Amino acid sequence: MPSQKVLIFGQPFNNFSGGGITLTNLFKGWPKDKIAVTYLGHGLVNVTTDVCDTYYQLGNEEHRWKFPFNLFQREFSSGVKSFNVKKDTPVNSSQKGFRHRVVNNYFYPFLRWAGLFHFTTTLSISERFENWLADFNPEILYLQVAARDEIVFAKELIDHLKVPSVIHFMDDWPATISSRGLFKGYWSNKIDTELKRLLEKVDLHLSISDAMSEEYEKRYKRRFLPFHNPIEEGLWEPYIKREFKIDKKYVTILYSGRIGDNGIADSVVEVAAAIDSMTGGEANIKLHIQTPTRDTRIIDRLNRYKCVVFNPFAEYSQIPKIFS
Structure with a gap:
């Protein structure tokens, strides 16, 4: 059976994170012209291209921060992005600029403490991204999500593409996504409801272990199949x-x-x-x-x-x- 076209949202290929390495093992050998990744600009760092070299960067046309929070954020352009792996900055390089320190040490912690972190950003399908989706024409949608805006956007992608979809959990992030800060109870309940609605739409549910599959089946009333990194x-x-x-x-x-x-x-x-x-x-x-x-x-x-x-x-x- 010929390989189908797969669109991956939520995780790029890389050789340093569990999600990126899992993708590499899962799709190794897949035809390059039948696989693509779409993700936020800040996450497309130190990607690998041996398995997949088609990346659509969700930039300022799809990913928006609400005012005045947008003043603290770097803007990324929308569209297909190419990578020169040999020249990309190593993953262990520290970005110690003033803006980077302010955003990571003060801005994000403040948003989490104030209960605003899950409210400040939106993701939506732009005209540019819609045209790219039509050109690529994916037949399967694979999801690795771990944030509220990603959950909402994943539902939008499923409704727009109308193709079979798969979600893959790398860890139990739903248990900790809103465990701190003001309004943590409100956001925990809201995100749990939104995630359950996403799981209702998804056709296949994957975890990374038998124990996680058992826990998620109890929690979400869905069957989860385990797949994680095999040992070479x-x-x-x-x-x-x-x-x-x-x-x-x-x-x-x-x-x-x-x-x-x-x-x-x-x-x-x-x-x-x-x-x-x-x-x-x-x-x-x-x-x-x-x-x-x-x-x-x-x-x-x-x-x-x-x-x-x-x-x-x-x-x-x-x-x-x-x-x-």
Whole structure:
């Protein structure tokens, strides 16, 4: 059976995030002329093009911030975007400009605290994007969403395209999407209702584990099939541990993965606090963190603990050696 045209919304291909790597494994070998990604400009960073090289950037014609919040935001142009992977900025580069610091350290935290974060932006299908959709003519819509405006836009895409759709959950972001700030109860209920309406429209529901599938089936009354990153045995076998002795003079605990405002940051902080409380005497325990996250608020929280060591960024192919 010939491959069908797939449009992906909500996650670009990359080699550093769980969602991006999952996409790569899921669609590896798919004909390039039959796969495309559409996503927000700020998310199209350090993308890979070995599986897919067609990207439509949702810019100022589709993605709008309400006044006066738009004054703090960088504008992105709408349309097809090409990438020179060799020249793109490495994922671990820190954008430490004044605007970047203000937006990430003060603007976004204020919006979350004030209960405005889920209210300030809208996504809609522009004339330019509608014409591009007609030209590409997707036959399947694949979704990875994790924000309210993405949920609303995904429903609009389903209604507009009228093709079979798939949604893939990478983690339990619905449980933490509105867990803080003023009006958190209001936004939690509203987003939960909007998400359930999206799930009613979607034809196939995917998770990343059996346990998540069981939980989501109870919560949303839908059957979820698990699919996550398979292990490439040839990449890992050379680094299989042969000895498991622990030298108390230097014990290393490794965390590898994304750290964000979805509850993971709090969990890693708790682990760091526990390790600090145990370190002393004969035990010298260090928590090595391997992450693409460069959120200064999260990094500053973790740097308060003596046990924390941030590893330099590494490509996925280097991870097996780091784990060994």
